[in-house]
Amino acid sequence: MSSSERQAISPDLATVTAMKSGDQSAMAELYDRYSSVVYAVALRVLGDTGAAEDVLQEVFLQLWRNPGAFDAARGSLGAWLAVIARNRAIDSLRKRRPETEIDDVIVSVAPDLASDADRSRAAQKIRVMLGEMPTAQRSALELAYFEGMSHSEIATKTGEPLGTIKTRIRAGLTALRKAFQT
Amino acid sequence: MNQHEQFAEDLALYALDALEGEDRARLEQHLASCSECRVELEHLRGDGALLALSTVGPKPPARARQRLLDAMAKEAQSESRARAAADTTRPHKSWWGWLGWAATAAVLVLAASLWKENSILQANLASLGSRASENVRELEELRRITAPLTASEAQHITLVAVKTPPQPQGKAFYLRNRASLVFMANNMPPLPPQKAYELWLLPAPGGAPIPAGVFKPDAHGSATVVNPPLPANTEAKAFAITVENEAGASSPTMPIVMMGTGE
Numbered sequence: 001m002s003s004s005e006r007q008a009i010s011p012d013l014a015t016v017t018a019m020k021s022g023d024q025s026a027m028a029e030l031y032d033r034y035s036s037v038v039y040a041v042a043l044r045v046l047g048d049t050g051a052a053e054d055v056l057q058e059v060f061l062q063l064w065r066n067p068g069a070f071d072a073a074r075g076s077l078g079a080w081l082a083v084i085a086r087n088r089a090i091d092s093l094r095k096r097r098p099e100t101e102i103d104d105v106i107v108s109v110a111p112d113l114a115s116d117a118d119r120s121r122a123a124q125k126i127r128v129m130l131g132e133m134p135t136a137q138r139s140a141l142e143l144a145y146f147e148g149m150s151h152s153e154i155a156t157k158t159g160e161p162l163g164t165i166k167t168r169i170r171a172g173l174t175a176l177r178k179a180f181q182t
Numbered sequence: 183m184n185q186h187e188q189f190a191e192d193l194a195l196y197a198l199d200a201l202e203g204e205d206r207a208r209l210e211q212h213l214a215s216c217s218e219c220r221v222e223l224e225h226l227r228g229d230g231a232l233l234a235l236s237t238v239g240p241k242p243p244a245r246a247r248q249r250l251l252d253a254m255a256k257e258a259q260s261e262s263r264a265r266a267a268a269d270t271t272r273p274h275k276s277w278w279g280w281l282g283w284a285a286t287a288a289v290l291v292l293a294a295s296l297w298k299e300n301s302i303l304q305a306n307l308a309s310l311g312s313r314a315s316e317n318v319r320e321l322e323e324l325r326r327i328t329a330p331l332t333a334s335e336a337q338h339i340t341l342v343a344v345k346t347p348p349q350p351q352g353k354a355f356y357l358r359n360r361a362s363l364v365f366m367a368n369n370m371p372p373l374p375p376q377k378a379y380e381l382w383l384l385p386a387p388g389g390a391p392i393p394a395g396v397f398k399p400d401a402h403g404s405a406t407v408v409n410p411p412l413p414a415n416t417e418a419k420a421f422a423i424t425v426e427n428e429a430g431a432s433s434p435t436m437p438i439v440m441m442g443t444g445e
Contacts, residue, residue, distance in 0.1 A: 035246070057246065080231075144199075166195060
């Protein structure tokens with residue numbers, strides 16, 4: 001990791017380290033930084049503000065109870081929280097017990113997105129890219145990601161063959177990665 | 183690389199929790215012994231996270247912040263918090279020492295077996311009430327135990343007598359009545375591109391060696407095999423390793439490169 005990357009990460013790293021040793025104000029700071037991302041994802045999946053608020057509570061409480069689950073050296077806390085939020089929201093949507101424990105979720109996103117400015121720039125770039133993506137590809141991604149559909153459910157819903165859905169989703173993720181890296 | 187290309191699409195689906203059934207089971211088995219794919223999975227999860235991060239929405243209600251702080255304050259004195267803090271600062275060295283190798287091995291293999299049964303347990307959990315959440319906590323704990331064995335980022339350290347260079351070494355933990363096997367190898371020499379090591383169970387009553395997993399060492403010469411499919415209740419006289427083609431073989435190709443009998 002270069003020193004500039006380390007500097008970019010350090011706003012989160014210091015706060016996360018403090019949080020891990022039980023500092024409640026550090027946790028409050030992380031909440032202030034990332035609660036809108038978590039809430040927005042949960043709301044997008046669930047479409048219900050009460051349920052989204054419950055997911056918001058659960059995600060941050062889980063992190064507070066089990067701080068070892070997130071490794072700050074691996075990358076962005078924001079990305080990690082977004083994935084956890086999405087997983088919990090899908091579990092709630094599908095009314096099922098959690099399928100992945102938060103310790104199992106390792107998310108690599110580079111570079112880090114600690115500052116609000118970085119995050120809104122990244123979010124804007126991704127939204128533009130999603131807008132330019134072929135509709136069928138974006139739709140497959142969104143059905144999988146925000147509605148928790150399996151590849152066979154998406155195939156049934158869209159009337160497309162399984163193989164096509166697999167290819168679309170892979171191509172969609174590749175396109176997201178390329179857009180984010182340029 | 184052919185094998186990984188075949189899994190590339192499945193990996194993308196798996197990263198979004200959209201892969202099911204046989205495809206999912208096959209991929210999970212592959213992931214258990216392929217650190218390259220596990221790393222790619224992390225990156226794919228990151229790509230998925232970009233979708234989440236691009237979501238726009240209203241800010242959460244102000245009361246949610248206080249609700250969280252109140253819940254945290256209530257938990258601040260709780261035992262579980264102290265335990266979690268201890269987990270992150272101190273590895274369970276004394277626990278390992280106290281249990282000893284044999285008991286540890288049994289627990290590890292039991293953990294791996296429980297891990298395999300996890301998908302069945304998950305389906306039954308909904309109707310089991312509070313007993314279910316106890317099982318989940320136990321599973322969490324046991325999965326945490328097995329994580330250092332199989333996580334790609336875990337360090338593998340071989341200890342030998344001072345002034346001795348590390349030799350290739352393998353350790354197999356086998357629980358016959360659950361047909362559960364956890365195998366770890368260190369300092370394995372690298373192989374040419376189309377080759378892999380294959381582990382074999384040599385049955386005590388005699389008969390053909392049973393395939394017990396194909397693996398390739400990572401850059402450090404380490405490898406793990408977790409719960410390959412094995413016939414039930416087979417007593418093992420010994421375990422052996424041969425070099426085979428990447429896809430594995432149904433009977434071993436001589437010579438045997440490593441072998442061990444029970445301790």
